[in-house]
Amino acid sequence: MGDPGACFHCGEPVTTGRRYMVEFDTDALPVCCPGCKAVAEFIRDSGLSEYYDFRTVDALRPEAPEPDGIRPEWLAYDRETLQEHMTSGLADGQREVLLLVEGVRCAACSWLIERALKGLEGLSSIEINPATARGRVVWDPSSLSLSRIMDAIARLGYRPHPVTATAGASVATRERRDAMKRLVVAGLGMMQVMTYAVSLYLGAFQGMDEDIREFLRLVSLLVATPVVLYSGLPFFAGAWRDLSVGRPGMDVPVALAVGGAYAASLYNSFRGTGEVYFDSVTMFVFLLSLGRFAEMTARHRAGEIADSLARLAPATALRIEPDNNDPVPVGVAELAVGDRLLVRPGDPFPADGRIVRGRTHVDESMLTGESRPVSRETGSTVTGGSLNTGDPVDILVERVGADTVLSHISRLLERAQSSRPALARTADLVARWFVVGVLAIAAIVAAIWSAVDATAAFEVTLSVLVVTCPCALSLATPTALTAATSCLARSGLLVGRSDALEQLSKADWVVFDKTGTLTRAHVSLQAVRPLGSLEENQCRRVAAALEAGSEHPLATAMRRTDAPVARDVSAKRGEGIEGVVEGRTYRVGSPAFVARLSGARVEEDATDPASVMLGDASGLLAAFTFTDSVRPNVEPTLERLRHAGLELEILSGDNEASVTEVGRRLGVSHLRWRRNPEAKLERIRELQADGHRVAMVGDGVNDAPVLAGADVSVAMGAGAPLAQTSADMVLLGDSLAPLPIGVTTARAAMRIIRQNITWAILYNLTALPLAAAGLVAPWMAAIGMSASSLLVVLNSSRLAGETAAPGKTRVSGITAERAAMTAHRSGS
Amino acid sequence: MSIIFVLIPLGLIVVGLGIWAFFWAAGSGQFDDLETPAWRILMDDDRRPPQQPGKEVDGDE
Numbered sequence: 001m002g003d004p005g006a007c008f009h010c011g012e013p014v015t016t017g018r019r020y021m022v023e024f025d026t027d028a029l030p031v032c033c034p035g036c037k038a039v040a041e042f043i044r045d046s047g048l049s050e051y052y053d054f055r056t057v058d059a060l061r062p063e064a065p066e067p068d069g070i071r072p073e074w075l076a077y078d079r080e081t082l083q084e085h086m087t088s089g090l091a092d093g094q095r096e097v098l099l100l101v102e103g104v105r106c107a108a109c110s111w112l113i114e115r116a117l118k119g120l121e122g123l124s125s126i127e128i129n130p131a132t133a134r135g136r137v138v139w140d141p142s143s144l145s146l147s148r149i150m151d152a153i154a155r156l157g158y159r160p161h162p163v164t165a166t167a168g169a170s171v172a173t174r175e176r177r178d179a180m181k182r183l184v185v186a187g188l189g190m191m192q193v194m195t196y197a198v199s200l201y202l203g204a205f206q207g208m209d210e211d212i213r214e215f216l217r218l219v220s221l222l223v224a225t226p227v228v229l230y231s232g233l234p235f236f237a238g239a240w241r242d243l244s245v246g247r248p249g250m251d252v253p254v255a256l257a258v259g260g261a262y263a264a265s266l267y268n269s270f271r272g273t274g275e276v277y278f279d280s281v282t283m284f285v286f287l288l289s290l291g292r293f294a295e296m297t298a299r300h301r302a303g304e305i306a307d308s309l310a311r312l313a314p315a316t317a318l319r320i321e322p323d324n325n326d327p328v329p330v331g332v333a334e335l336a337v338g339d340r341l342l343v344r345p346g347d348p349f350p351a352d353g354r355i356v357r358g359r360t361h362v363d364e365s366m367l368t369g370e371s372r373p374v375s376r377e378t379g380s381t382v383t384g385g386s387l388n389t390g391d392p393v394d395i396l397v398e399r400v401g402a403d404t405v406l407s408h409i410s411r412l413l414e415r416a417q418s419s420r421p422a423l424a425r426t427a428d429l430v431a432r433w434f435v436v437g438v439l440a441i442a443a444i445v446a447a448i449w450s451a452v453d454a455t456a457a458f459e460v461t462l463s464v465l466v467v468t469c470p471c472a473l474s475l476a477t478p479t480a481l482t483a484a485t486s487c488l489a490r491s492g493l494l495v496g497r498s499d500a501l502e503q504l505s506k507a508d509w510v511v512f513d514k515t516g517t518l519t520r521a522h523v524s525l526q527a528v529r530p531l532g533s534l535e536e537n538q539c540r541r542v543a544a545a546l547e548a549g550s551e552h553p554l555a556t557a558m559r560r561t562d563a564p565v566a567r568d569v570s571a572k573r574g575e576g577i578e579g580v581v582e583g584r585t586y587r588v589g590s591p592a593f594v595a596r597l598s599g600a601r602v603e604e605d606a607t608d609p610a611s612v613m614l615g616d617a618s619g620l621l622a623a624f625t626f627t628d629s630v631r632p633n634v635e636p637t638l639e640r641l642r643h644a645g646l647e648l649e650i651l652s653g654d655n656e657a658s659v660t661e662v663g664r665r666l667g668v669s670h671l672r673w674r675r676n677p678e679a680k681l682e683r684i685r686e687l688q689a690d691g692h693r694v695a696m697v698g699d700g701v702n703d704a705p706v707l708a709g710a711d712v713s714v715a716m717g718a719g720a721p722l723a724q725t726s727a728d729m730v731l732l733g734d735s736l737a738p739l740p741i742g743v744t745t746a747r748a749a750m751r752i753i754r755q756n757i758t759w760a761i762l763y764n765l766t767a768l769p770l771a772a773a774g775l776v777a778p779w780m781a782a783i784g785m786s787a788s789s790l791l792v793v794l795n796s797s798r799l800a801g802e803t804a805a806p807g808k809t810r811v812s813g814i815t816a817e818r819a820a821m822t823a824h825r826s827g828s
Numbered sequence: 829m830s831i832i833f834v835l836i837p838l839g840l841i842v843v844g845l846g847i848w849a850f851f852w853a854a855g856s857g858q859f860d861d862l863e864t865p866a867w868r869i870l871m872d873d874d875r876r877p878p879q880q881p882g883k884e885v886d887g888d889e
Binding site: 127129173176177180181184185188192196209212215216219222223 | 829832833836837839840843846847850851854855857859860861
């Protein structure tokens with residue numbers, strides 16, 4: 001699977017040689033780290049190796065193997081206070097929790113988790129949706145604890161995060177179920193009424209028994225009533241809401257037409273004479289509901305993508321009790337300023353605070369974009385949500401909850417989001433004038449016809465209302481957007497906000513964040529420059545030997561398999577490592593530290609803080625430079641974006657050397673470095689002031705306000721959840737490749753929308769005078785209206801065909817995977 | 829033609845049953861996730877990959 005040097009489990013390059021192997025059946029396959037080894041073996045021993053055949057995406061690399069026994073942080077989830085906060089009790093004594101499972105990337109992941117957990121006694125149901133990485137678990141607290149569930153998921157290499165039961169998800173589900181019911185009632189009702197209507201029309205020409213005619217009219221009434229009163233309820237409610245705030249919207253003429261036609265038909269049915277319009281009414285309600293449903297689906301997809309901060313801010317912390325100095329797992333909600341917490345390596349800091357014991361490295365890339373961990377001493381401050389990558393430390397809590405930097409960023413984000421371009425408001429305004437116009441024309445027509453021919457006045461007015469229904473006009477945009485959205489989702493780009501496609505089609509300037517977007521989050525060794533007598537390869541070997549025991553990210557990049565063994569290794573934190581290799585003492589680390597061994601002088605290379613040197617007692621031997629590893633296939637993606645006429649820019653919080661290096665390699669000329677979120681936002685504003693439409697691609701939390709400030713924003717799916725909440729679009733998977741597809745599809749969608757709107761307006765302008773002149777019967781008006789809507793829908797569906805070619809990559813991937821599955825099955 | 833006085837109500841009853849069935853299906857969450865079940869069917873639960881002898885098949889380690 002994959003290239004020979006890739007980890008069997010996570011697909012990352014194996015830098016440890018054949019140190020970690022997993023045995024499957026007869027093969028021994030290389031994995032990259034003990035974490036992957038533990039997970040792969042656990043999956044194998046659980047009898048779930050099929051996961052590796054099913055999956056479409058490599059697994060997330062686990063931080064480290066799970067310890068024996070249940071981790072204390074999972075145990076905290078068994079606490080009463082946390083359970084009350086995070087889970088809800090069901091009627092039969094069972095409990096339910098919603099989980100966000102980090103690392104779920106394809107259907108095989110959800111299959112794996114569901115299968116593995118089904119063996120737990122006391123677990124009644126588990127469902128994981130691979131599209132949203134959210135799951136629902138129901139268990140019996142008397143025989144199973146939540147910590148065991150969390151532990152089992154973690155052992156499979158995923159990170160479960162309980163999501164505070166938000167009302168949002170269930171509201172969306174209820175709304176969707178309701179809309180579907182209304183749609184089905186309207187659809188089936190319309191079909192029934194239509195068959196009766198056809199009989200009635202034919203009967204009108206060929207003659208029909210009076211009692212049959214009466215019967216059909218009453219049956220039509222019977223069927224149309226639930227359609228109008230149940231399926232049409234949202235339109236009446238909307239019209240009432242619009243009128244009560246004094247802003248007539250699209251719902252007002254719709255409610256007027258539906259209500260008026262229904263009331264008149266009802267009256268005529270009981271009177272036994274006169275026209276009935278049940279066919280027109282039901283058709284009208286159904287087609288309008290269909291449009292609303294398409295719109296709602298797009299809106300909900302946006303909500304699904306948006307996620308909580310749950311993944312970043314930990315839900316539990318280890319509090320050191322003052323009386324006995326024991327760390328006790330507690331919920332973050334229980335923390336108070338002044339609490340002393342133990343933060344272990346690999347854990348995020350639960351709150352803002354100050355280190356009071358120990359020192360460590362902190363990965364703040366989520367907050368600052370800096371790709372390398374920074375060193376934090378006793379007395380320095382740490383930010384909640386950043387990751388402890390070094391050693392265990394004790395911190396004193398200084399800020400909790402709403403006061404933390406993380407909450408501050410999310411508030412900044414909310415503000416930026418609330419000040420979005422007012423495209424929606426413009427559309428509302430146009431619609432309002434349109435509706436007022438329609439109502440005015442209908443009133444004028446009614447007045448004129450009452451004077452001319454009072455008997456026909458109602459029918460003509462009804463025709464005008466139906467024919468000018470802004471149905472095609474209101475379907476013009478959502479249908480095209482939905483077609484484009486689902487097409488893009490298939491090629492790996494989720495569109496969150498409905499106006500994102502419009503903005504993307506107009507964008508002329510793409511700003512990329514560097515770390516985690518153009519480059520992977522970890523660094524790799526770029527070059528070794530020998531400075532002394534030792535040749536390059538020997539330098540590499542010696543350095544690798546010294547760094548073999550270190551977990552520092554630069555050390556990881558230097559590792560190699562043929563390194564000799566170093567003795568008497570001692571690490572000087574923040575400076576480097578000293579040790580004896582093949583009988584000689586060497587130092588590797590910061591230039592100053594290495595130079596002190598020999599007393600050599602070294603001019604500090606300020607532009608490149610990443611450089612590491614190797615030296616011995618006689619002097620300096622080599623300089624190592626590191627580089628971010630650029631994601632595979634970024635160059636062709638950028639080339640295609642450039643080909644589409646977009647300017648590219650890198651805007652990073654990282655240092656100058658890294659940014660210029662990446663820019664040079666990717667051929668991007670607009671480069672900005674060392675920008676904090678405010679400066680990035682400022683740069684975006686500056687570009688916008690110059691008249692550019694800016695698309696921003698990023699992944700970190702620090703980008704969130706920047707993403708919200710850009711005209712359109714795209715977040716990497718593997719990035720932070722907060723970035724997703726603010727981003728208009730999310731790239732699924734770990735590749736930028738869908739981005740140019742997104743641009744072409746967005747432009748095609750805008751073209752289609754323009755065609756649709758042109759058609760709808762042309763239709764309305766032609767049909768209105770005809771209807772006003774009394775040449776159109778209500779049923780003809782309804783058919784005309786449906787035909788024009790149908791044309792709009794069909795035109796929109798062309799989008800799926802037009803963009804099928806670029807979207808092929810993903811589709812063929814699925815096909816290949818199916819083929820693999822078939823092969824797998826026939827081989828067994 | 830008086831047969832339609834029977835057939836049309838009969839048809840309405842069938843439509844009513846259909847709507848009732850749909851309401852039940854929607855209410856019990858059949859349409860909440862249209863993606864996962866399509867995948868799940870491709871993944872056999874009953875077929876075991878070859879096991880190492882002596883290894884216990886257990887999901888709740």
